Amino acid sequence: MTENIHFPESDIFPINTFVNNKKNISIGGVDLEELANIYGTPLYVYDENTIVETIKDFQTSFQSEIPNSVISYSTKAFSNPYLLRLLDENGMNIDVVTGGELAIAKHVKFPPQRINFHGNNKSPEELKDAIDYGLGHITIDSFNEIENLKKITDDLNITQDVMIRVSPSIDPHTHLLTTTGVLDSKFGFSIETGDAEKAIESLMSIDSLNLLGLHFHLGSPIFELEPYAEAIEYVYKFSAEMKNKYGLDIREFSPGGGFAIGYETDKKPLPISDYAKIIGDAVKKACDLNGFNVPKIILEPGRALVGRSGVSIYRIGSIKSIPGVRNYISVDGGMGDNIRPALYGSEYSVFSVTKILEKEGLMKSTISGKFCESGDYLARDVEIPNPAIDDLLVLPASGAYNLAMASNYNMQVRPAVVMIKDGSHFLIRRRESYEDLLSTSLI
Numbered sequence: 001m002t003e004n005i006h007f008p009e010s011d012i013f014p015i016n017t018f019v020n021n022k023k024n025i026s027i028g029g030v031d032l033e034e035l036a037n038i039y040g041t042p043l044y045v046y047d048e049n050t051i052v053e054t055i056k057d058f059q060t061s062f063q064s065e066i067p068n069s070v071i072s073y074s075t076k077a078f079s080n081p082y083l084l085r086l087l088d089e090n091g092m093n094i095d096v097v098t099g100g101e102l103a104i105a106k107h108v109k110f111p112p113q114r115i116n117f118h119g120n121n122k123s124p125e126e127l128k129d130a131i132d133y134g135l136g137h138i139t140i141d142s143f144n145e146i147e148n149l150k151k152i153t154d155d156l157n158i159t160q161d162v163m164i165r166v167s168p169s170i171d172p173h174t175h176l177l178t179t180t181g182v183l184d185s186k187f188g189f190s191i192e193t194g195d196a197e198k199a200i201e202s203l204m205s206i207d208s209l210n211l212l213g214l215h216f217h218l219g220s221p222i223f224e225l226e227p228y229a230e231a232i233e234y235v236y237k238f239s240a241e242m243k244n245k246y247g248l249d250i251r252e253f254s255p256g257g258g259f260a261i262g263y264e265t266d267k268k269p270l271p272i273s274d275y276a277k278i279i280g281d282a283v284k285k286a287c288d289l290n291g292f293n294v295p296k297i298i299l300e301p302g303r304a305l306v307g308r309s310g311v312s313i314y315r316i317g318s319i320k321s322i323p324g325v326r327n328y329i330s331v332d333g334g335m336g337d338n339i340r341p342a343l344y345g346s347e348y349s350v351f352s353v354t355k356i357l358e359k360e361g362l363m364k365s366t367i368s369g370k371f372c373e374s375g376d377y378l379a380r381d382v383e384i385p386n387p388a389i390d391d392l393l394v395l396p397a398s399g400a401y402n403l404a405m406a407s408n409y410n411m412q413v414r415p416a417v418v419m420i421k422d423g424s425h426f427l428i429r430r431r432e433s434y435e436d437l438l439s440t441s442l443i
């Protein structure tokens with residue numbers, strides 16, 4: 001019988017994470033050392049229970065504020081056929097930003113009415129493909145896209161439901177490279193410059209494009225609530241002007257995603273219900289003030305839906321100490337499977353899978369990867385107990401934008417992905433092979 005010991009940092013891990021009677025970290029009753037031995041490392045591990053509970057949390061939190069709330073997972077955070085089927089079974093919508101993300105959705109026969117197509121540069125071929133599949137929404141992001149969509153829908157003699165992405169010039173105080181709703185951004189029609197008005201005017205005159213409402217996405221991860229309320233107030237004030245000038249109605253409204261998760265034990269995210277309350281209140285107040293009916297609202301979590309559900313496991317291959325300078329612990333993955341630290345300076349917590357309970361012999365270290373870049377690291381200044389070659393390290397909160405951004409840099413193969421469900425485990429993606437690396441070469 002496994003005795004589960006709670007450890008304080010477990011709240012940034014999947015829901016049922018404990019230390020078991022072997023003194024190893026376990027998730028949903030499955031020992032992480034055992035998984036590493038069976039499937040090899042680096043290894044990504046997801047917990048189905050955490051994903052399903054997070055879906056329910058989003059659905060009940062938002063639907064209790066605005067009953068007509070739809071949760072639409074941003075597949076860019078992590079896309080995989082097993083995951084998309086699970087989302088479908090749990091009544092989720094999804095959004096895609098490329099023909100490739102749409103191809104995965106089509107592969108699992110995800111209901112097209114529940115798919116939204118985002119992206120600032122969709123090609124005419126991608127748009128045609130989306131329309132042929134019968135997508136519920138396309139969120140328009142450029143003037144050229146309006147032209148392309150008009151042509152496709154006119155040629156097919158059909159009407160397509162669309163939203164437009166506006167940029168409200170509001171800073172959500174996250175990293176510059178993950179801020180998207182400010183004036184200086186490639187995303188969306190700026191309200192400030194008058195582009196959003198021009199786009200609405202144009203769309204209201206095109207019969208084959210049915211404008212359902214407006215969308216914005218401020219950035220990610222957003223640890224504050226106020227930017228959402230501020231942006232909703234501003235976008236509704238603008239919408240009221242557009243109603244008077246062009247007859248715009250807001251039947252659907254999307255304040256995007258961006259909800260934060262905990263990466264570090266001392267930087268806690270807010271509960272989803274707090275985001276739901278501020279967004280629900282702001283939408284209802286703005287509708288009241290500006291003479292609109294409360295719309296269907298569409299929330300687009302990516303990170304917050306799968307981030308906490310996933311962990312990454314690595315094995316230590318080398319330890320180097322530079323006295324008075326730094327200790328380097330090198331592991332068998334790195335920027336090829338998790339580029340976030342190198343790209344945005346993102347911070348992760350790191351734990352020893354088998355020595356988590358050891359409180360002596362802590363070595364302050366940089367956890368570096370195996371790729372040929374000095375900037376290839378996973379975490380800095382983390383304390384690892386008695387690190388030794390072959391020890392396993394685990395990074396919690398690895399479920400979003402890690403593997404989704406993975407590359408084959410240095411011709412490294414991408415890791416396998418395991419799902420934990422009801423105390424058992426199975427591969428949902430195999431590790432790549434050297435044959436895979438050669439599979440696209442023609443000569």
Ligand SMILES: Cc1ncc(COP(=O)(O)O)c(C=O)c1O
Nearest residue numbers: 074217220257258300301302303
């Ligand atoms: C339009 C849009 N919606 C939703 C998301 C998902 O953001 P997050 O994963 O932070 O929830 C993004 C992320 O880039 C986005 O651009």
